[in-house]
Amino acid sequence: MTFNDVPIRRKLTASMLLTATVVVVLMQGAFFIYGLFELQKNTAQRLSTLGEITATNLTAALAFENQRDAQEILGALKAERHIVAAAIYDADNRVFVQYSQDSLPNPFPSAPGAPGYRLNESNLEGFEPIAEHDRRLGTLYLKFDIGSVEHAWLSGSLRISLTVIAVMLLIAYFLSQMLQRQISQPLLTLAGTVKDISAHQDFSIRAEKHGKDEIGQLTDGFNEMLAGIQQREDALRTANEALLAENEERNRAQHQLARAQKMEAVGQLTGGLAHDFNNILGVIIGNLDMVGENLPADSLAHHPCNEALEAALSAAELVKRLLAFSRRQPLRPKPTSLSEVIANVQPLLARTLGEQIRITTASSPSAWLAMADPGQIESAILNLAINARDAMPTGGDLRIEQRDITIDADYALAVDDLKLGDYAVLTVTDTGIGMPPDVVARAFDPFFTTKAPGAGSGLGLSMVFGTMRQLGGTARIYSEPGRGTTVMLYLPRASGEESDAAATAALAPIPGGSEYVLMVEDNAQIRAIGAGILRSLGYHVVVAENADDAMRQVEHGQHFDVLFSDIVMAGRLNGIALARELRKRKPGLPVLLTSGFTSPATAHSDLTDLGAELITKPYRKAELAGRLRAVLDGPPNAVT
Amino acid sequence: MCVVIRVFAHAVFCALLAVSMSSATAAQTGTAQEYQVKAVFLFNFTQFVGWPPTRADGKTPIVIGILGDDPFGSYLDDTVRGEKVGDRPLIVRRYRRIEDVDDCQILFISRSEAVRSEQIAARLKDRSILTVSDADPSGVNAAIVQFVTKNDRVKLRIDVSSARDAGLTISSKLLRVAEIVGGGGGQ
Numbered sequence: 001m002t003f004n005d006v007p008i009r010r011k012l013t014a015s016m017l018l019t020a021t022v023v024v025v026l027m028q029g030a031f032f033i034y035g036l037f038e039l040q041k042n043t044a045q046r047l048s049t050l051g052e053i054t055a056t057n058l059t060a061a062l063a064f065e066n067q068r069d070a071q072e073i074l075g076a077l078k079a080e081r082h083i084v085a086a087a088i089y090d091a092d093n094r095v096f097v098q099y100s101q102d103s104l105p106n107p108f109p110s111a112p113g114a115p116g117y118r119l120n121e122s123n124l125e126g127f128e129p130i131a132e133h134d135r136r137l138g139t140l141y142l143k144f145d146i147g148s149v150e151h152a153w154l155s156g157s158l159r160i161s162l163t164v165i166a167v168m169l170l171i172a173y174f175l176s177q178m179l180q181r182q183i184s185q186p187l188l189t190l191a192g193t194v195k196d197i198s199a200h201q202d203f204s205i206r207a208e209k210h211g212k213d214e215i216g217q218l219t220d221g222f223n224e225m226l227a228g229i230q231q232r233e234d235a236l237r238t239a240n241e242a243l244l245a246e247n248e249e250r251n252r253a254q255h256q257l258a259r260a261q262k263m264e265a266v267g268q269l270t271g272g273l274a275h276d277f278n279n280i281l282g283v284i285i286g287n288l289d290m291v292g293e294n295l296p297a298d299s300l301a302h303h304p305c306n307e308a309l310e311a312a313l314s315a316a317e318l319v320k321r322l323l324a325f326s327r328r329q330p331l332r333p334k335p336t337s338l339s340e341v342i343a344n345v346q347p348l349l350a351r352t353l354g355e356q357i358r359i360t361t362a363s364s365p366s367a368w369l370a371m372a373d374p375g376q377i378e379s380a381i382l383n384l385a386i387n388a389r390d391a392m393p394t395g396g397d398l399r400i401e402q403r404d405i406t407i408d409a410d411y412a413l414a415v416d417d418l419k420l421g422d423y424a425v426l427t428v429t430d431t432g433i434g435m436p437p438d439v440v441a442r443a444f445d446p447f448f449t450t451k452a453p454g455a456g457s458g459l460g461l462s463m464v465f466g467t468m469r470q471l472g473g474t475a476r477i478y479s480e481p482g483r484g485t486t487v488m489l490y491l492p493r494a495s496g497e498e499s500d501a502a503a504t505a506a507l508a509p510i511p512g513g514s515e516y517v518l519m520v521e522d523n524a525q526i527r528a529i530g531a532g533i534l535r536s537l538g539y540h541v542v543v544a545e546n547a548d549d550a551m552r553q554v555e556h557g558q559h560f561d562v563l564f565s566d567i568v569m570a571g572r573l574n575g576i577a578l579a580r581e582l583r584k585r586k587p588g589l590p591v592l593l594t595s596g597f598t599s600p601a602t603a604h605s606d607l608t609d610l611g612a613e614l615i616t617k618p619y620r621k622a623e624l625a626g627r628l629r630a631v632l633d634g635p636p637n638a639v640t
Numbered sequence: 641m642c643v644v645i646r647v648f649a650h651a652v653f654c655a656l657l658a659v660s661m662s663s664a665t666a667a668q669t670g671t672a673q674e675y676q677v678k679a680v681f682l683f684n685f686t687q688f689v690g691w692p693p694t695r696a697d698g699k700t701p702i703v704i705g706i707l708g709d710d711p712f713g714s715y716l717d718d719t720v721r722g723e724k725v726g727d728r729p730l731i732v733r734r735y736r737r738i739e740d741v742d743d744c745q746i747l748f749i750s751r752s753e754a755v756r757s758e759q760i761a762a763r764l765k766d767r768s769i770l771t772v773s774d775a776d777p778s779g780v781n782a783a784i785v786q787f788v789t790k791n792d793r794v795k796l797r798i799d800v801s802s803a804r805d806a807g808l809t810i811s812s813k814l815l816r817v818a819e820i821v822g823g824g825g826g827q
Contacts, residue, residue: 061816132687
């Protein structure tokens with residue numbers, strides 16, 4: 001362990017103690033040297049004084065040669081035990097009286113020397129003249145053992161000195177303990193804070209500042225660094241959260257896209273299939289109609305013919321459902337009162353569901369009108385009711401409600417496939433077994449069913465969903481296993497008034513005409529059926545197998561009064577494009593279009609633009625006659 | 641230069657004196673060596689005795705007188721020659737009779753005058769003279785300082801009350817080395 005590894009408190013204490021020790025020892029050393037010097041000076045002074053006094057007292061003894069007295073005076077010096085030898089010389093420099101301790105071998109010189117005191121080895125010795133009234137009577141010799149005095153002084157002083165050093169070091173230690181805290185405490189606090197931060201990874205901790213000194217500056221800098229780190233960490237966390245949210249969003253979007261693509265693919269498939277079926281059914285229905293008309297009134301063939309026609313019409317209905325799911329069903333949405341639809345469908349429901357299920361409805365005639373096809377809504381309600389019945393084998397409650405909901409910015413988050421706006425919402429709630437979330441997630445998938453094989457087509461809910469989407473709304477399912485299920489049908493609010501024009505037309509007699517009809521149809525059988533129906537109604541029929549054929553005949557001067565065309569055809573132009581082309585030559589030309597399905601791109605908007613009417617395949621004679629007459633007799637169409 | 645030679649001579653003399661003293665041969669009294677010592681002592685008294693101040697002090701000489709027969713020969717003259725106490729020179733005067741004694745500070749009364757001690761005492765009454773004698777001490781008329789020779793050593797005996805009566809101040813250092821008599825001094 002080097003000095004650098006020693007804790008800072010001990011370093012500070014050690015430095016202070018070392019400094020104090022050096023200072024105290026040096027001071028004591030100086031004191032010793034000075035003291036020794038002073039001791040010598042004082043001793044010499046004292047000896048000189050003693051010598052002077054003794055010499056003065058000795059004058060009479062010398063003058064009157066009184067050795068006894070001189071001896072006595074000299075003996076008084078014994079009181080000063082450090083005077084190891086003394087002698088008195090008379091005026092003739094002969095020893096008069098002497099005195100010595102411990103019988104020294106050479107206690108005093110045989111003759112006096114010059115006056116004054118000098119250091120000789122460990123002794124201070126000197127001569128003092130004895131004189132009375134300036135008359136020299138003799139000399140006093142004194143020998144002082146200064147060595148033992150110094151020794152005594154040194155040992156005494158050393159004891160004191162060591163005590164002083166010990167006490168001072170003790171004081172210095174306590175002072176340093178107090179003072180070093182002033183310096184080390186902020187550092188230790190800072191170090192503790194650093195340890196805390198690294199232990200908890202908590203960058204919101206701040207070091208406590210003790211002053212404005214360098215440690216204070218260090219603390220400030222450290223806190224600024226912490227603030228920077230914390231800011232960056234916060235930014236990092238925010239970015240990370242945003243990234244996670246984005247990721248989740250993307251996953252959801254991908255999931256939705258995959259689902260939509262799947263639905264689209266299935267839709268394409270069913271759509272294409274349904275189109276072909278429609279053409280075939282068209283031929284069957286057309287031919288059966290013609291057969292039925294041409295049979296004698298009493299023919300036995302009427303019954304089987306009608307049965308075949310009914311079956312064909314049922315098939316057509318099934319195809320319509322497929323188209324509804326694939327959203328290629330031609331729809332004629334109009335302002336519809338949902339309360340009216342509910343009222344219409346209720347008796348049918350009661351019959352269908354049986355007595356075990358109690359039906360309650362809540363609707364108000366003053367509620368918003370929905371932009372919808374009433375027949376489709378009825379069939380959707382029927383579909384949902386049948387599902388509810390199946391979910392309540394032992395009976396329960398079925399509640400049908402109508403509500404007005406405005407989807408604003410907040411609401412749209414929950415129903416993310418809806419545009420903002422007003423919706424007339426129909427809810428169908430049962431108290432059945434409910435569905436777990438994974439079933440709810442797949443409930444709208446076509447051909448997905450939880451029913452036993454043969455019990456359900458798996459198309460019911462998917463058809464409902466397709467219809468709602470095609471109408472610009474959506475369907476939602478909320479379900480809790482054991483509690484029940486709610487299906488909500490969102491339908492866009494209608495701006496206009498309810499119209500009931502079409503409802504009355506069916507009862508009128510089949511109208512005919514003698515106008516020239518340009519009929520364009522790429523399916524030869526349907527072309528033949530259609531042309532036959534039209535001719536039977538009295539019309540002159542010009543047939544074309546596609547748009548180019550039709551254009552060619554028109555350019556050769558073929559007369560025609562009305563265009564009756566299929567929409568989807570092989571060739572350069574489809575029915576809509578053909579209608580536009582012909583309108584350029586013949587403004588105000590009446591147009592009736594027909595289709596097994598309409599692709600989303602050519603849905604309502606194009607028809608509205610053209611002011612054209614649409615008849616859905618497969619069509620029947622009465623229907624075609626009525627629609628064609630309506631087109632011919634309708635107000636002149638807008639010139640485009 | 642002259643003084644140095646004198647001091648030297650004096651020192652040599654003293655040395656000789658000391659040698660003669662330390663030799664325990666001299667048994668008889670009144671020897672020449674004895675009077676040499678006494679001569680020095682007489683001189684030394686000037687150092688330890690104070691006289692009352694007179695009108696004509698300053699440089700008036702201090703007189704050492706000898707009353708009666710002179711036992712010192714030339715010793716006293718030799719001792720005193722050239723010496724001074726302060727600025728006052730020392731001179732030796734010899735008196736045959738007490739009536740002759742004039743202005744004198746120390747008076748040695750020779751043994752020849754011992755018989756007339758009463759008369760002398762009366763004569764010197766009220767005079768500030770330090771009387772010294774080596775005659776046998778006797779009675780109230782004895783000299784203030786008596787030389788007493790014992791074991792070949794000359795000792796001093798001082799009558800402090802007589803000294804006080806005479807108005808003399810005797811240094812305590814001198815008293816220290818002397819035998820004190822007449823000490824009714826506690827007055």
